[in-house]
Amino acid sequence: MANSKQLTKNEEEVFGRFRLTVDCVVFGLDFSSSSLKLVLVRRGEEPFKDCWSLPGGFVYGMEETRAAAQRILAKKTGLGDVFLEQLYTFDALKRDERAGSGLNKDVDRIISVAYFALVSPAQHRVEQTGGGNATDATWFAVDDLSELDCLSFDHELIIETAVNRLRGKLSYVPIGFELLERKFTLKELQRVYEIVLGHNLDSSNFRRRALRMKILEPLEEKQESVAHRPAQLYRFNEKRYRELVEKGFDFEL
Amino acid sequence: MANSKQLTKNEEEVFGRFRLTVDCVVFGLDFSSSSLKLVLVRRGEEPFKDCWSLPGGFVYGMEETRAAAQRILAKKTGLGDVFLEQLYTFDALKRDERAGSGLNKDVDRIISVAYFALVSPAQHRVEQTGGGNATDATWFAVDDLSELDCLSFDHELIIETAVNRLRGKLSYVPIGFELLERKFTLKELQRVYEIVLGHNLDSSNFRRRALRMKILEPLEEKQESVAHRPAQLYRFNEKRYRELVEKGFDFEL
DNA sequence: TTTAGTTAGTGTAAAAATGACAATAAGGTT
């Protein structure tokens, strides 16, 4: 096995045999605690048995990684139809010690194509049954992860990368509504930004900027049964968004 | 071989065997023609023999993809010490027909981790000898690529992705100086933005914004032997840049 | 039926940033 001894110059120049996994960083907002959360599952087997881990798994031979991410997400968390975007490919030499042994006896390395997903509150309920090797899919606040006893593999690095990407991306691509229901109020959208970016925003100014780009479409409806003035409901106008992308419009918020 | 027939449900659920390649999109600026260029090499063997292709190759078993990119870049183009960043992982099912035959007989798929690189004019001279299977490493203007007779594999998609990433990134991360010498004038930096973004900028306003963020450090030196007022030379202050990143500073230009 | 409480939404004035462009500076060339 490739791991077991120093490689000679010659052996090194054989093209590597790889296994591919996908790992998904699934983000959701908890409005009641004002926190950004993500889904972790408990690993059912070694290595890292009983450690927390990102929902992930091996990619089949005739399956694209995006499809694998969807399959695994459905199986391990019950989530379907989520915003999914490729994040980064993690390939550190010793990131997964299963390479070279067991079912992976004949592979040199196991690398992971990470995806990040955004889910709305209605989708928050994750299956607790735990498909496959995973049990106890659970939401954790990103800020509390340091309290976990252990995280599998290089998942801490993957999560850090994903959080940075989400923060960076939110500011210049309108993805905030992916974390909301289809209909939402401006205040709710504002809260998305506040929670993800980690600081409060002025409602009046946020409103002006959010409406200026004309990708939020006011509905006929208003909020109902709230003990105060009901807010206008909006929805994201994807068609209009695509038109603006064509023109190279700047969505900074 | 996995490609040769329809897979049964059972066969599909065997974890895939993958080969990994890296492909590099190497960007450089041609100031004399005001164009954004990238390096292509001619493929020496089938498939796509004699077609143009991104410098790339297989990853070894005990080599990280970034190191592979550096190795391959050095071998095929003679370039070393360049700004290199992981771009995206391309894994469409039929992107590389070599999977399942020849040296790749026992693999299901060949996926590519693409990197993009930025090189300065001094680094522009690429080796014409062509190491390995590649010959004729050559610079092409991004805008003229449609005139090429053929591009290998999914390299057109990779290039499109890379150009979008470069344009997007330039606007909010100060990477422009990676395309310049260590010492540069503000006008040169402005030209970087003009060429990459594809439109002209007002010198006075560009200067104001570029200097405002305090990451450009004026040197003692000035331009020499030009037939007009010599311009102040600057260098990028990386330390200062890192400090500002810490504070969450916005580098939009 | 008021009135108080609460959040939605509008308005505004000072400060900062932008965009267009004029004016001056500093070299070399003729």
Add this chain to the structure above:
DNA sequence: AACCTTATTGTCATTTTTACACTAACTAAA
């Protein structure tokens, strides 16, 4: 010395941002 060219500074009207005051609309309690 006069001229040419690009660098650099300055200016000003306009737009955008920021902070914050003010009005609107609804429920619930009195």
